[in-house]
Amino acid sequence: MSIFSASKKKVLVTGGAGFLGFHLCKKLLENGYDVLAIDNLFSGYRNNIIELQKFSSFEFVRMDVKSKMNFKVDIIFNLACPASPVHYQKDPVETLTTCIQGAINVLDLANKNNSIVFQASTSEVYGDPKVHPQTEIYWGNVNPIGHRACYDEGKRCAETLFFDYQRQYKTKIKVARIFNTYGPRMSLDDGRVISNFISQALENKEITIYGNGEQTRSFCYVDDLVSGIIKLTLSEAELSGPVNLGNPDEMKIIQIAKKIIQLTKSKSNITYQSLPMDDPVQRNPDITLAKNKLSWIPKTSLDTGLIKTIDFFKSVINN
Ligand code: UDP
Secondary structure: OOOOOOOOOEEEEEOOOOHHHHHHHHHHHHOOOEEEEEEOOOOOOHHHHHHHOOOOOEEEEEOOOOOOOOOOOOEEEEOOOOOOHHHHOOOHHHHHHHHHHHHHHHHHHHHHHOOEEEEEEEHHHHEOOOOOOEOOOOOOEOOOOOOOHHHHHHHHHHHHHHHHHHHHHOOEEEEEEEOOEEOOOOOOOOOOHHHHHHHHHHOOOOEEEEOOOOOEEEOEEHHHHHHHHHHHHHOOOOOOOOEEEOOOOEEEHHHHHHHHHHHHOOOOOEEEEOOOOOOOOOOOEOOHHHHHHHOOOOOOOHHHHHHHHHHHHHHHHOO
């Protein structure tokens, strides 16, 4: 059964030129939505926009989510924020301001239009978690003054704003906590583990493991994630808080390095480098809520998803 309703709707995607933004816009366009994307192109790519412009119902405006917006839209997806540690730590004050001012702007716009507003929150709100796997009722363990805080605390404050707007103004909000996601169109140099390892493996360069590689992450393929975001946003289920979206298939970073070496048939060796400050030791979403309320579970195996991602990276490297 389709997750989309039949009526044609106008949608705003902030951060539409980014990795997730691209895939979300594409899925919405393929299903008959009119999509307006905004992006300041800090970490988004013009190439993504060029691809989306093949759809006549797509429109792009280069603007910052920190600027006041005045669009007539039925649904807002707020994705605008650099999301990889390398990008969000480049200008931490900008990251924090984007999270907070961006949230206020999309919430005000939602109130003006009486539209639904989706917030891309993150597993980073759990910080270096002491509860495992992470359930939505866990409040997290975040260092408020560390290098990751600009993103973690920014996203936590955005969640606060979303739930305060809901209580104070009855704003129609949807909040997902998104766990590590990968797939085609990740940028080769965004510094994330999957993109780094695939680029390094394809070029037979050393695979850089930070720390001892025993830390864990759970990786969700982008198509699964996008279907979760859309299901949540269009759902009429009663929800009293955010919903975890991610793949609960947890693995050690050393295992992911070996898997990528095997799938790319690479000659790369592994090298160990120092672990960044506050790097979470374990991360795994409890997705019981998404399963029960949205009938959503990720379907793509890590091997299938990695092969598609590797093919994309090969095409970029060979061009
Ligand atoms: N990581 C690594 N080598 C790299 C890039 C990342 O070992 O070249 C590690 C990083 O220290 C972290 C994990 O992989 O433990 C996931 O990092 P990523 O930046 O992808 O996401 P996040 O830390 O935000 O979950």
